[in-house]
Amino acid sequence: MTAPNHNWRNFKNAFMQALTFVCAILVVTPLVLVFYHLTKQGFSSLNWAFFTQIPKAVGEKGGGMANAIVGTFILIGQAALLGVPIGVLGGVYLSEYGGTKLNWAIRFAADILNGVPSITWGIVVYALMVVPMHTFSALAGGVVLGMMMIPLVMRTTEEVLQLVPAGYREAAFALGIAKWRTIVQIVVRTALKGIVTGVLLALARVAGETAPLLFTAFGNLGWAHSLREPIAAMPLLIYNYATSPYDDWHRQAWAGALVLIFLVLFINIGVRFLTRDRFGTIQAKVLRNYHVPN
Amino acid sequence: MSPTETPSPVVNGSKSTGTPALAIRNLSIFFGKNAAVKNVSLNVAACAVTAIIGPSGCGKSTFLRALNRMHELNPEARMEGEIKLFGDDIYSRNVEPVVVRRRVGMVFQKSNPFPTMSIAENVTVGLRLNGVRDKKTLTERTEQSLRMSALWDEVKDRLHAPAISLSGGQQQRLCIARALAVQPEVLLMDEPASALDPLATSKIEDLILQLKKEYTIVIVTHNMQQAARVSDFTAFFYLGELVEFDATTKIFTSPSQKQTEDYVTGRFG
Numbered sequence: 001m002t003a004p005n006h007n008w009r010n011f012k013n014a015f016m017q018a019l020t021f022v023c024a025i026l027v028v029t030p031l032v033l034v035f036y037h038l039t040k041q042g043f044s045s046l047n048w049a050f051f052t053q054i055p056k057a058v059g060e061k062g063g064g065m066a067n068a069i070v071g072t073f074i075l076i077g078q079a080a081l082l083g084v085p086i087g088v089l090g091g092v093y094l095s096e097y098g099g100t101k102l103n104w105a106i107r108f109a110a111d112i113l114n115g116v117p118s119i120t121w122g123i124v125v126y127a128l129m130v131v132p133m134h135t136f137s138a139l140a141g142g143v144v145l146g147m148m149m150i151p152l153v154m155r156t157t158e159e160v161l162q163l164v165p166a167g168y169r170e171a172a173f174a175l176g177i178a179k180w181r182t183i184v185q186i187v188v189r190t191a192l193k194g195i196v197t198g199v200l201l202a203l204a205r206v207a208g209e210t211a212p213l214l215f216t217a218f219g220n221l222g223w224a225h226s227l228r229e230p231i232a233a234m235p236l237l238i239y240n241y242a243t244s245p246y247d248d249w250h251r252q253a254w255a256g257a258l259v260l261i262f263l264v265l266f267i268n269i270g271v272r273f274l275t276r277d278r279f280g281t282i283q284a285k286v287l288r289n290y291h292v293p294n
Numbered sequence: 295m296s297p298t299e300t301p302s303p304v305v306n307g308s309k310s311t312g313t314p315a316l317a318i319r320n321l322s323i324f325f326g327k328n329a330a331v332k333n334v335s336l337n338v339a340a341c342a343v344t345a346i347i348g349p350s351g352c353g354k355s356t357f358l359r360a361l362n363r364m365h366e367l368n369p370e371a372r373m374e375g376e377i378k379l380f381g382d383d384i385y386s387r388n389v390e391p392v393v394v395r396r397r398v399g400m401v402f403q404k405s406n407p408f409p410t411m412s413i414a415e416n417v418t419v420g421l422r423l424n425g426v427r428d429k430k431t432l433t434e435r436t437e438q439s440l441r442m443s444a445l446w447d448e449v450k451d452r453l454h455a456p457a458i459s460l461s462g463g464q465q466q467r468l469c470i471a472r473a474l475a476v477q478p479e480v481l482l483m484d485e486p487a488s489a490l491d492p493l494a495t496s497k498i499e500d501l502i503l504q505l506k507k508e509y510t511i512v513i514v515t516h517n518m519q520q521a522a523r524v525s526d527f528t529a530f531f532y533l534g535e536l537v538e539f540d541a542t543t544k545i546f547t548s549p550s551q552k553q554t555e556d557y558v559t560g561r562f563g
Contacts, residue, residue, distance in 0.1 A: 167406040171469070174364060175420035175476055176396030185423055189410045 038261060042254035050255055055221050055237070061248055065256050067223050068232040071138070072263070074224075075217060075233055076207050078142025083149025083206075084199055090150070091157025091195075096183050107158075110151040121148055122212030130216060138224055138231035141217025145206040152205065156198025160191040204264040210235035234260045313380060315340040315480055315510035316361060321375035323356050323365060330356040332534040333375070338480070338527075340380075343502060343511045345525035345542065347518060349557070353534040354514045358482050361512060362398035363391040380479065396424070399478035403485040405465035407457035407472070414453040416468055420476040435475050443471035444501050463494025467501065474509075481505065483513040487520065499524050518558055522546050530554045 049064045056063030090110075094103050125144040130136055164187050172182040188195065213219070217231050219240060224231035234256050241253035314337035323331040331353040338344045346354040359365040360373060363384065377384050384394045407416045415422075417439050418432045426432065436453065440446040445467045449460070457468055466486060473481060483502070487495040502511060502524045515521050521528055521542065528545040530537045530553070538545065538554040549555045556562050 165406070167402060167404055168408060170364065170367065170400075170402065171406045171408070171472075172419075172423075173367065173391075174362065174395055174400035174402075175423075175472065176392050176394075177420060177423045178392055181423045185419075186408060190408070192410075 034261070038254060038258040042251070042256075042258035045251040045255035046258065050252070050259075054223065058246070063252075065232075065234065065237055065252065065259070067220065068234045068237040068256070069259070071217070071220070071224065071232040072207060072234045072260075074138055074227075074231060075141045075145055075213070076203055078139070078227075079145035079149055079206055080199070080203060082143060082146025083153055083202065087150045087153025087202070088157050088195060088199070090154040091161060092183060092188065094154065094158040095161035096179075096187065107155070110154050113151040114155065117211075118148065118209050119211040119214075122215035125212065126215035133228065135228065136216060136218030136230040138217055138227040138229065141213050141231060141233065142227070144212040144216045145209060148206050148209070148212065149202045152202040153199055156201065157195050160194030160198060161187055163194065164190045200268050204267060207264055207267075208235055208260060210239050214239075234263075312340055314338055315380060316512070317376075317378040318361075319376040319378075321357070321360060321377060322373065323353070323360055324372045324374075325356075325368060325370045330534055331360065334531075334536040335375075336529055336536060336539045338510060338512055340510045341506060341508065342526040343506045343513060343524050344527045344529065345521035346512065346514045346529050346531060347516075347521050347557070348531035348537075349562070350516075352531040354531045355484055357531065358484055358512060358514050359400075361480070361482055362395045362400055364395070364400060366391060396420075396476055397478055398480045398482060399473035399476060400482040400484065401466070401469050401473055401486045403488055405462060405469050405489070407460070407465050407468050409456070409458050411457055412454045413449050413457050413460070413468060416457045417471050417475050420472060424476070439471040439475040440468075442474050442505065443467045444497065444504070445471055461494070463490050463497060466490060466494070466498060470498075470501065470505075474505075478509070480510045480512065483511065485514055485516060488516060495520070518546075518560075530557060532557070 049062055051064060051069065052066050053062070053064035054067045055065070090106075094106060098106070121144050125140050125147065129140040129143060133140070168186055168190060169182060172186045173179070177186070213233050213236050217233050217236065219236040220230045220232040222232075238253045238256040238260070241249040241256065244250070316338035318337070319335050321331055321334045322329055334357060346358060348354050356365055361377065365371045365373070373385065379394070379397060383389070384398075407413075408419060411419060414436050417436045418426075421432060421435060437446060437450075440449060445464060448464060449455075449468075452459075457465065460468060466489075470481075470486070487498045490498065499520060502513065505511060506526075513521075513525065525542045527539065528542045529539040530545065530549075530551075532553055538549055538551045540549070545554060546558055549558065
C-alpha cells in the first residue's frame with residue numbers, strides 16, 4: 001500500500017480556508033471604508049456651531065444642524081413610542097400564544113412588510129396623514145418610522161423569545177405560576193437583553209431613513225414649533241446638502257453623515273451597557289449552551 | 295371509592311391504610327390518535343415514594359405529567375379517566391390547572407433554575423409570583439426550603455449569587471427547594487438524577503428519603519437500582535399500560551408478571 005498523497009487535499013483545504021477568510025474581510029471592509037471616508041471628509045467641519053446653530057441662508061458660510069439633530073431625536077422618539085409596545089407585544093403573541101396557522105400568516109405578513117421599500121411607507125403615510133392634515137408634519141414622520149419599526153421589532157422579539165428554553169416555562173407552570181406572569185417575569189425577563197437589542201437595531205435602522213421622511217416630515221431649515229409642523233431630520237438635511245451645488249453644504253453633509261453614524265453607534269453601545277444586568281453575561285452563555293439531553 | 299377497585303399495594307405499616315394521596319382511575323392519555331397511557335388505575339400512598347419504571351416510550355413521563363396536568367401544555371393532549379388528589383378531582387371542570395400545580399409540584403430531568411435570578415430569588419419565585427410579598431415569610435421559607443433540600447449549608451453565604459453559578463447537582467437541589475417552597479402536597483420527579491454524576495445522584499436519593507417523611511413523592515426513573523433504593527412502591531409500565539404495581543421489594547424480588555421480571559432483571563428494555 002502506497003502512502004496516500006495528501007498534497008492535493010491539503011491544497012484544496014488551504015484554498016477554501018483562504019477564500020472564506022477573504023470573504024469575511026470583504027464583509028467588514030465597507031464599514032472600515034465608510035468610517036475612514038466620513039471621518040476624513042466630515043471631521044474638519046465638526047465644530048461647536050455645527051451642533052448649536054441652525055442652517056444659514058444659501059451662500060452664507062457657517063451655520064449648523066442643531067435643528068436636524070433634535071428633529072431626528074424627536075422622530076425616533078415618536079417612532080419608539082409607536083413601534084416598541086406594538087412590536088414587542090405582537091412578538092410575545094407570536095411566540096407564546098396563537099395557533100400555528102394564524103401565526104404563520106402573521107409572520108408571513110410581517111416578513112413582507114419588512115421587505116416593503118421604505119419609500120412606499122412614505123407614500124402610504126402621506127396619503128393617510130399628510131393629505132388629511134393638509135401639511136407635512138413631525139407627527140407623520142414619527143408615524144411612518146414607527147410603522148416601519150413594528151414588523152422589525154415583532155420578528156426579533158419573537159425570535160429571542162423562542163430562544164428561551166421551554167424548560168423555564170415548564171418550571172414556572174409547575175410552580176403554579178399563571179401564564180401571563182410566567183411570560184412577563186420569566187420568559188421576557190430572560191430574553192430582555194435580546195429584545196432590547198432588537199429594538200435598538202430597529203431604531204438604528206429607522207434613524208437613517210430618508211425616503212419615507214421626504215413625504216412626511218419633509219424637512220425644515222428652522223425649528224419646528226409643534227409636531228404638526230414639518231420638522232428637520234439629519235438624513236433629510238444630508239440629502240438636501242449633498243445634492244446642492246455649494247461646497248460648504250457638501251462639507252456639512254459629510255459632517256452630518258459622520259454624526260449620524262456615530263449616533264447610531266452610540267445608541268447601540270450605550271443602551272447595551274445600561275441593560276447589562278448583573279447576570280447578563282452568564283445569561284447569554286446559558287441561552288447559547290442550554291440544551292436538554294436526548 | 296371502594297378499595298377493591300384497583301390494586302392498592304399491601305405493605306407493612308399504616309401508610310397504605312389512609313386515604314391515598316392520588317387515586318388514579320382508568321386514566322388514558324391521547325396525543326392526537328395515539329394513546330400514550332392506556333387505562334391505568336393505581337393509588338399513590340401518602341408520605342411514601344412511588345417509582346414509575348419502564349422502557350423508553352412506555353408512557354411513564356406522560357403519566358407523571360398528567361398528575362399535575364402538565365401534559366396539557368401539549369395542545370394535542372386529551373385525557374380520559376379520573377385523578378383525585380386527597381379526594382379532590384383535579385380534572386373537574388371548575389378546577390384551574392394553576393391551582394393543581396400549586397398542590398402538585400414537579401422537578402424535571404434537566405435542572406432549570408431561572409438564570410435571571412439569584413439563589414434566594416429562585417427559591418421564592420413560586421411564592422412571589424403568586425402574590426406573597428411579606429419579606430419575613432419569604433426569608434423564612436427560603437431557609438426552610440434550602441434546609442429541606444440539603445442545600446442550605448452550601449449556599450447560605452451566597453444566597454444572592456446567580457443560581458446558575460451552582461454546580462449541576464446543586465442546581466437540581468435548588469430546583470427541589472424551589473418546588474418545596476410553595477408547599478405542595480405531592481412532589482413529582484421526572485428522572486431527577488439522570489443528568490447528574492454518581493455523587494450528586496446519591497445526594498438527591500438521600501434527599502428523597504428525607505423528604506418522604508413529609509411529602510408524597512412520585513418518581514420516574516430509568517435507573518432500576520435507584521427505584522429499588524428510594525421507593526416504597528413501584529409501578530412497571532410497558533407500552534402505555536400498567537403491567538404491575540406493588541411494593542418495591544415484591545417487584546424486585548418476586549414479581550407476579552413475567553414481563554416485569556424480564557425488565558427488572560435486565561433481559562429487555
